[in-house]
Amino acid sequence: xxxxxxxxxxxxxxxxxxxxxxxxxxxxxxxxxxRRAGSEAPPGAxxxxxxxxxxxxxxxxxxxxxxxxxxAAPQAEGGESNGTPFLSPMVGTFYRAxxxxxxxxxxxxxxxxxxxxxxxxxxxKVMNEIKAETKGVVTEILVENGExxxxxxxxxLIQPL
Numbered sequence: 001x002x003x004x005x006x007x008x009x010x011x012x013x014x015x016x017x018x019x020x021x022x023x024x025x026x027x028x029x030x031x032x033x034x035r036r037a038g039s040e041a042p043p044g045a046x047x048x049x050x051x052x053x054x055x056x057x058x059x060x061x062x063x064x065x066x067x068x069x070x071x072a073a074p075q076a077e078g079g080e081s082n083g084t085p086f087l088s089p090m091v092g093t094f095y096r097a098x099x100x101x102x103x104x105x106x107x108x109x110x111x112x113x114x115x116x117x118x119x120x121x122x123x124x125k126v127m128n129e130i131k132a133e134t135k136g137v138v139t140e141i142l143v144e145n146g147e148x149x150x151x152x153x154x155x156x157l158i159q160p161l
Contacts, residue, residue, distance in 0.1 A: 083139040083157035088149045089130060092123035096145045104145075106156070110138045118156060121149060135161045 009023065088094070096104040096119055106118050112132040121128050140157040143149055 083136070083159040084134075085142075085154035086118065086132070086134075086156040086158050088121060088151060088153045088155050090121055090123050090128065091151050092121040092128070092149060094143045094145065094147050094149045094155065095120040095122065095127075096141070098127075106138050106141075108138055108141060111161070112136055112138060112158070130155075132158070134158060137161065 106112060112118060113135050114133050116132040117129045118132050119130050121130055136158040138156055139159045143155050
């Protein structure tokens, strides 16, 4: 799926005040689900979740966009897979729990599903709960609590179920 097409879909969604939009490209196996962000987001902001394929870059001069891409699993030494990288959907500060006194959302070995919150990424003083959007087991946590993260940076390795 072309990034220009994704940008057009986000603009179309914003201009028509849609709350959700989903499209699937059978040829590439890419599924795109757009959903208007929560109440803390400004009007017209949209959240873009891309499952499969490659991560798309945020749009310039348009509604804020975060993208979640899931590339193929890397190979560990010896040819064994450690899991699929779970990429940061935005730039911000990574937090493993809601507060320093709280238990982390996930630990290595935790079973997760599509609705499991795996971390928080703080961006512009907004705490964004990041959901797994896949079923699996967390095999590695790649980022330390409180570290800044970049868009598309691997945060976890997840072994799909």
